[in-house]
Every structure is written in C-alpha cells, then in structure tokens.
Amino acid sequence: MNIFLPLLDINLLLLIAAGTFAGIYIGAIPGLSVTMAVSLLISFTFSWDTHSALALMVGIYTGGVYGGSRSSILLNIPGAPAAIATSFDGYPLAKLGEAGKAIGISTVESVLGGFIGIAALALGAPFVSEFALKFAPRDYLLLAIMGLMLVGSLGSKSTPKGLFMAAFGILLGLVGMDPLTGQGRFTFGSLNLMGGINYVTAMIGLFGVSEALVQIKTKDLPVVKQKIEKIIPSWETLLRFLPLSIRTSILGVVVGALPGTGGDLAALLAYDHAKRTVKNPTRPFGEGALEGLVAPESANNAAIGGAFIPMLTLGIPGDAVTAIIIGALFIHGLKPGPMLMVESPNLFWLIVGSLILANFFLLVFGLTGVKIFTKLVEIRKGILIPMIIILSVVGSYTINNNIFDIYWMLAFGVLGYIMKTYDFPVGPLVLGLILGPMLDTNYRRSVMSAGSIPEFFLDVLQNPISLFLFVAIVVMIFAQSKVGNAIMNKEKKSKNLAEETVITE
Numbered sequence: 001m002n003i004f005l006p007l008l009d010i011n012l013l014l015l016i017a018a019g020t021f022a023g024i025y026i027g028a029i030p031g032l033s034v035t036m037a038v039s040l041l042i043s044f045t046f047s048w049d050t051h052s053a054l055a056l057m058v059g060i061y062t063g064g065v066y067g068g069s070r071s072s073i074l075l076n077i078p079g080a081p082a083a084i085a086t087s088f089d090g091y092p093l094a095k096l097g098e099a100g101k102a103i104g105i106s107t108v109e110s111v112l113g114g115f116i117g118i119a120a121l122a123l124g125a126p127f128v129s130e131f132a133l134k135f136a137p138r139d140y141l142l143l144a145i146m147g148l149m150l151v152g153s154l155g156s157k158s159t160p161k162g163l164f165m166a167a168f169g170i171l172l173g174l175v176g177m178d179p180l181t182g183q184g185r186f187t188f189g190s191l192n193l194m195g196g197i198n199y200v201t202a203m204i205g206l207f208g209v210s211e212a213l214v215q216i217k218t219k220d221l222p223v224v225k226q227k228i229e230k231i232i233p234s235w236e237t238l239l240r241f242l243p244l245s246i247r248t249s250i251l252g253v254v255v256g257a258l259p260g261t262g263g264d265l266a267a268l269l270a271y272d273h274a275k276r277t278v279k280n281p282t283r284p285f286g287e288g289a290l291e292g293l294v295a296p297e298s299a300n301n302a303a304i305g306g307a308f309i310p311m312l313t314l315g316i317p318g319d320a321v322t323a324i325i326i327g328a329l330f331i332h333g334l335k336p337g338p339m340l341m342v343e344s345p346n347l348f349w350l351i352v353g354s355l356i357l358a359n360f361f362l363l364v365f366g367l368t369g370v371k372i373f374t375k376l377v378e379i380r381k382g383i384l385i386p387m388i389i390i391l392s393v394v395g396s397y398t399i400n401n402n403i404f405d406i407y408w409m410l411a412f413g414v415l416g417y418i419m420k421t422y423d424f425p426v427g428p429l430v431l432g433l434i435l436g437p438m439l440d441t442n443y444r445r446s447v448m449s450a451g452s453i454p455e456f457f458l459d460v461l462q463n464p465i466s467l468f469l470f471v472a473i474v475v476m477i478f479a480q481s482k483v484g485n486a487i488m489n490k491e492k493k494s495k496n497l498a499e500e501t502v503i504t505e
Contacts, residue, residue: 003353004345005051012055019059020361022252026060026069027067028079029395034064035276035320038360041327050332052348055354057328061321064428065263065300066110066366073102075388081200082263082300084430085271089285089292096288100370104231105290105367106297108238109245114297114359116249117256117305122352125309135258138446138460142469143258147265147431149272151422165419169432170439172197179441191403199433201396201405202412206426208392209413212385214420231370237290244274244291245256245298252299252486257317262305263300264434270299270359305355310338312348 007010026037037060039285045053048444068080073090086106093102135143148166178203187193248270274285274295281289303319311322326336334344396409414425450456460466 003349005350005355006353006357009051012051012354013110013357015052015055015158016059016357017361018453019056019184020063020358021059021365023060023065023202024067024070024362024365027064027083028070029391034061034080035324037064038321038322038324042324042331045328046331050329050334050370051350053328053332054325054347054351057325058354059358059361061325062301062304062355062362063365064112065304066107066297066362069110069297070103070404072101073106075208076211077388077392077442078203081203081434082267082303083296084207084264084427085267085296086293088271089283089289090285092286092288093290095491098288098388100231101233102293103370105233105293107363108233109294109297109300110366111359111363112245113249113252113300114240114301114304114355114362115296116246117302118248118352118359119254119305120302121305121308121312121355125313125348127475129322132463136446136459136463136466137442137449138456138463139465139469140258141442142436142460142466142473143265144435144442146469146473146476147435149270158265161424165426165433166428169429170436171432172202172429173199173383173436174440178318179368180444183409189245192402194477195400196437197408197433198400198405199430200435201409203430204392205409206416206430208395209410210416210420210426212388212392213413213417215385224367231367241294244294247277248273248295248299249302251420252302253306255299256303257309263303266303266306267296267300268431270295295412299358306352308355312340312351330488341379342350379447382475 006016023034024038027034038057040062041053041057045056065080065082068078069086069090071077071079072083072087073094076087076091078084078087088104090102093099116136158453171186171197175193177183178185184194251270251273252263252266252289255269256263271292274291278289278291281291283289307319307322311326329336334340334347340347392409392413393406396405397403419426419429420423446458446459447453450459460470
C-alpha cells in the first residue's frame with residue numbers, strides 16, 4: 001500500500017525528517033510562520049516530483065505547529081498563533097523551573113493529538129468532510145461567538161475587563177479593506193492600513209515586547225534554574241491526562257476540518273474545555289496547570305489531520321497551510337476535490353503515511369535538544385531582554401517585509417505593558433483580533449442570504465447545527481453568569497460536604 005511508501009523510499013523518509021526538524025525551529029521563531037515556510041517551498045519544489053514536494057511540506061507543517069510551543073513556554077512569545085493558549089500555563093511552569101517538564105509533556109501530547117488527527121483523516125474523512133460541508137455562514141458566525149465566550153478562560157480575573165479587551169480586539173480586527181465591498185474601514189486615508197492589522201504582529205508585541213518591558217523591573221533578580229533531569233513524562237502522567245487528551249484531540253479534528261478555522265481556534269476552545277471540565281488540576285489554571293498544556297497541544301496538532309480532510313475530499317482548505325498545499329497540487333497537475341480520492345487514491349495514502357512518519361520524527365526531535373533549548377530561560381535578563389526585542393523586531397518585519405509592521409508591533413508591546421500593569425488580560429484582545437473578521441463577514445453573509453434579521457434568527461432555530469451551537473452559546477453565557485457560578489459553587493460545596501461525611505463515617 002502507498003501508506004508505506006514514505007517508509008520504504010529513503011528519499012521521502014529523509015525529506016519528512018528534514019521538514020519536521022526545520023518546522024520545529026521555524027515555528028519556534030516568532031514571525032516565521034508555517035504558512036510562510038510552506039508558501040516559500042512551492043517555488044523551490046516546482047520542479048520536484050509530487051511525492052517529494054508533499055513529503056517536505058507535510059514535515060514542515062507538522063513540526064511548525066508544534067514548534068510554536070517552545071518559545072511560548074520559554075519566553076512567553078507564542079511562535080505561532082496556535083501556541084497562544086500554551087503560554088497561559090507553559091510560561092508559568094518555566095518560571096517555576098519546570099521548562100523541561102513542560103516541553104516534554106507538550107511534545108508527547110502533540111504527537112498523541114497528531115495520531116488521533118491522522119486516524120480521523122484515514123478512517124473518517126468522507127464523514128467529517130460531509131459534516132463540515134453542512135456549515136453555513138450563520139454556523140461560522142455562531143462558532144466565532146462561541147470563541148468570544150472564551151474571554152473568561154483567557155487569564156481574565158475580571159469578566160468586564162475581558163469583554164472590553166475582546167471588543168477592542170474586534171474593532172482593531174475590522175481595520176482595513178472591507179472583504180465584501182472593497183472599501184477602506186478605519187484607515188484614515190493610509191494605504192498601510194488597507195491591509196489591516198496583522199494579528200501575528202500584534203501577538204508578538206502583546207506577548208513578547210510587553211513581557212520584555214515587564215521583566216525590566218526584575219532584571220536584577222537571580223535567574224530560575226530549570227529542572228531538566230526528567231523530560232519524558234511518565235506513563236502514570238500520560239494515563240492520567242489521556243481522557244482529556246482524547247476529548248481535546250477530537251475537538252481539534254472537528255474544528256480543524258471546518259474551512260478557515262485551523263489550530264488557532266482549536267487550541268483556544270480546547271483550553272476553555274479543560275478549564276471547565278477539569279475539577280482538580282495539578283495547579284490552578286494560569287499558574288502552571290499541566291492540563292493547560294495538554295489541552296491546546298493535543299488539539300492544535302490534531303487539527304492538522306482535520307484540516308487535510310476537506311482539502312483532500314472536497315478541495316476546500318481547512319486552514320491557510322492546506323490552502324497553499326492545494327495550490328501546490330494544482331501546480332503539479334492535480335485537482336483536489338471529490339475526484340482526487342477516485343483518480344489518485346495513492347496520493348491520499350501517501351499523505352497519511354507522511355503524517356505518521358512526521359509525528360514519529362516530531363517525538364524524536366521534540367525530546368532531543370531540550371537541555372540546550374531551556375538554557376534560554378537561564379540567560380541573564382540583561383542579555384535576554386534585548387534578545388527578545390531584537391527577535392520580535394525581526395519576526396515582525398519578516399511577515400510582510402514591511403517596516404510598518406514593526407511600528408505596530410512596538411505599539412502593541414507598549415499597550416501590552418500598560419494592560420499587564422493595570423491587570424487587563426492580553427488573551428481576549430488577540431482573540432478579538434482573530435475572530436473579528438470572521439464575525440463581521442459571516443454575519444453579513446448570513447443576513448444577506450436569509451433576507452432579513454428575523455429570517456436569520458428563524459434559520460438558526462430551524463437548522464440542527466445552528467440550533468446546537470446557539471444552545472451551546474446560551475449554556476456558556478449561563479455558566480459564566482453570577483447565577484451559574486452560584487449554582488456551580490453550591491454543587492461543589494455539597495459534593496465536598498458529602499465527601500467529608502463519607503470520610504468521617
């Protein structure tokens with residue numbers, strides 16, 4: 001079978017290994033996204049045969065999604081948007097001297113999530129793609145609203161502050177050219193603003209530069225020595241987190257299979273799921289909970305397999321990277337879509353086999369070199385802080401080769417510093433930036449297709465998927481309200497009292 005072709009062909013094997021290794025370190029550098037790396041590969045692999053080109057792209061894709069967690073854990077700078085949620089508990093672990101443990105768990109959970117995504121791709125591609133195809137613009141709108149409900153899980157102790165920052169993020173996300181009319185919005189006549197505000201630039205400033213500015217206050221404190229004796233997590237630890245890993249991986253597959261979503265939203269939804277369902281975390285969430293690493297890392301890598309499902313079965317990209325891979329397939333004379341599975345089934349199994357090997361290499365490369373990598377955290381802050389700022393500047397510039405992005409990055413860095421000083425959460429602002437365009441476009445499309453706002457609400461109530469998402473949003477709002485919290489606290493007290501009674505007896 002063609003699933004074994006990457007294993008039997010030494011050329012494909014080496015390309016997958018090289019791609020995975022490169023992807024890990026590309027993903028770890030803020031600004032050097034997987035999307036950029038794969039798009040650059042198209043020009044390099046133009047004259048290659050299809051199998052070799054795909055093998056290298058799959059390797060970089062797999063390694064790159066995971067690689068963002070490295071800088072997220074060590075420096076609090078997510079190397080990729082999919083690693084934003086990882087920083088919430090990964091960086092506190094590094095500050096506690098447990099960076100090695102955090103990287104070990106993130107590696108193993110990424111591989112586990114990756115294999116669950118591959119299994120879904122190999123076994124359930126037609127079913128999942130058919131389900132994803134049923135999503136209308138109104139469903140994407142509801143999904144985006146559900147994403148905004150995460151403000152209570154993104155490090156916000158004050159819900160009003162979280163909502164305010166999310167709304168501000170949505171406003172910033174609307175800057176630029178209107179996707180439906182082509183008119184400029186909030187551009188004030190500036191051509192530089194017509195392209196909008198790149199949320200990766202904002203993310204680098206809000207997480208990276210702001211953290212460097214915060215660290216200036218403590219630059220004279222002694223560095224925290226990292227405990228890296230045991231990097232590979234024990235079987236007991238893995239089994240403890242296995243139910244959560246499976247749940248968040250399935251969530252990652254489903255979200256990844258929805259066109260235009262990908263691992264970014266999957267990781268945030270998974271983190272929120274963990275925060276809501278885990279009763280006794282290893283530490284409080286936001287202070288180094290291992291569950292806060294398990295959930296996003298398993299989900300964002302599971303989303304890779306999910307993103308390939310609509311691409312291979314329907315010709316619809318699941319995220320930006322699979323959109324580029326579709327372009328590569330067209331260049332090589334192939335037509336992604338329903339007939340691809342009939343005309344070129346060997347290509348489908350080649351991609352599945354390449355993903356399997358890439359995850360094996362991810363496990364090997366992810367668990368090696370950790371001791372060297374964790375030395376970053378032990379560098380004196382007088383040296384580390386300028387390094388972070390230089391890395392942030394370089395990363396911002398490489399996104400579009402535009403110096404204007406550096407200005408935005410520095411502005412967001414100062415904004416992030418002010419927000420952290422006055423205890424405003426950074427996560428909801430980035431979430432608003434990501435989901436703002438999705439909210440705007442799908443709201444207008446859904447209302448236009450329905451004909452009016454009342455008809456739109458009628459469509460929501462009549463469609464099973466829309467109704468399910470709507471009910472889920474209502475439940476999330478109730479859970480975050482004072483009434484919901486009071487009921488949950490009452491149930492928790494009753495449970496604790498019952499446990500104490502049993503122990504006494």
